[in-house]
Amino acid sequence: MKMIEVANLTRKFGGFTAVDSLTFTLDRGEIFGLLGPNGAGKTTTVRMLCCLISKTSGSARIGDLDTSDSDDAMKIRKMIGLVPDNVGLYETLSAYANLEFYGRMYEFPEKQLKENIQKYLKMLDLWDKKDSPVGSFSKGMKQKVSLARALVHDPEVLFMDEPTANLDPEAAKTIRDVILDLRKENRTILLNTHNLDEAQRICNRIGVLKTRLIAVDTPENLAKLVSGRKTVILLEEMNNKVLGVVRALNPRSVETEGNKIIVGMADPDRETPAIITAIVSAGGKVRSVSETGASLEDIYLHLVRE
Ligand SMILES: Nc1ncnc2c1ncn2[C@@H]1O[C@H](COP(=O)(O)OP(=O)(O)OP(=O)(O)O)[C@@H](O)[C@H]1O
Numbered sequence: 001m002k003m004i005e006v007a008n009l010t011r012k013f014g015g016f017t018a019v020d021s022l023t024f025t026l027d028r029g030e031i032f033g034l035l036g037p038n039g040a041g042k043t044t045t046v047r048m049l050c051c052l053i054s055k056t057s058g059s060a061r062i063g064d065l066d067t068s069d070s071d072d073a074m075k076i077r078k079m080i081g082l083v084p085d086n087v088g089l090y091e092t093l094s095a096y097a098n099l100e101f102y103g104r105m106y107e108f109p110e111k112q113l114k115e116n117i118q119k120y121l122k123m124l125d126l127w128d129k130k131d132s133p134v135g136s137f138s139k140g141m142k143q144k145v146s147l148a149r150a151l152v153h154d155p156e157v158l159f160m161d162e163p164t165a166n167l168d169p170e171a172a173k174t175i176r177d178v179i180l181d182l183r184k185e186n187r188t189i190l191l192n193t194h195n196l197d198e199a200q201r202i203c204n205r206i207g208v209l210k211t212r213l214i215a216v217d218t219p220e221n222l223a224k225l226v227s228g229r230k231t232v233i234l235l236e237e238m239n240n241k242v243l244g245v246v247r248a249l250n251p252r253s254v255e256t257e258g259n260k261i262i263v264g265m266a267d268p269d270r271e272t273p274a275i276i277t278a279i280v281s282a283g284g285k286v287r288s289v290s291e292t293g294a295s296l297e298d299i300y301l302h303l304v305r306e
Pocket residue numbers: 013018036037038039040041042043044045085194
């Protein structure tokens with residue numbers, strides 16, 4: 001059975017179309033990343049799937065339930081967990097009390113609720129802080145409580161709206177590790193992100209969204225689409241002679257940014273040494289050479305050009 005089934009899902013705000021005719025499905029146990037820039041419609045999509053806002057047209061089903069049926073919507077709310085884009089916890093209540101409150105709202109059995117609260121607060125390194133009011137927590141700690149809240153009632157389907165936004169690398173890694181553990185438990189997860197690297201690390205499929213779904217594929221295939229490794233050469237000083245010799249070697253693309261020359265190549269392993277040799281022969285002083293992967297922008301540009 002498909003756990004999430006979306007067909008031609010559309011949402012308009014007045015005359016403005018925020019989400020245009022999305023179609024995709026998720027099997028049980030999949031982690032699907034909705035990848036898109038600010039304003040792409042990621043949050044709007046998740047809100048529709050969680051029955052928080054209505055759709056304008058199309059359909060969205062969670063398991064065998066229909067998001068636009070009011071009885072089904074009640075059942076959907078109980079079987080899903082949401083990490084919203086704004087944390088939205090009770091600041092005066094402790095971490096523990098917040099989780100207890102939400103778990104009871106789902107009418108989740110008390111004994112299992114207590115076990116789950118303990119399990120997730122420990123997993124997220126918050127057990128020591130369980131009795132402190134959430135208002136005294138840092139952003140990262142609040143985000144972890146928000147993740148625990150989405151999990152306390154053992155939902156089969158999880159929606160996470162940029163769960164690692166604004167977190168330091170360590171906190172982001174803790175959250176990513178928990179998500180990867182959930183994948184082992186065969187839960188179905190839809191994750192919003194504008195971080196290509198994050199999507200590649202945790203998702204088994206990615207939908208590239210910009211109001212419409214531009215592409216849906218595995219991270220490997222999306223990366224192949226652009227094969228966009230670029231070499232960044234930082235010079236002591238930029239000069240036209242050096243730039244001339246780089247261009248003369250006819251790489252796929254040449255851009256400059258301050259004292260950097262950014263060179264796109266079909267085969268960087270073979271071409272980079274030749275380019276560096278040419279730069280040095282032309283009197284260029286190379287400070288460093290590094291590589292960047294395909295960026296989200298590269299993928300968009302590629303897909304939009306198609
Ligand atoms: N309630 C609303 N009323 C009017 N316009 C809205 C409303 N909610 C969202 N929009 C518009 O819909 C578009 C998509 O917004 P949405 O929040 O879904 O984007 P997003 O992909 O989640 O972006 P971000 O990465 O910034 O969170 C935006 O142009 C936004 O201004």
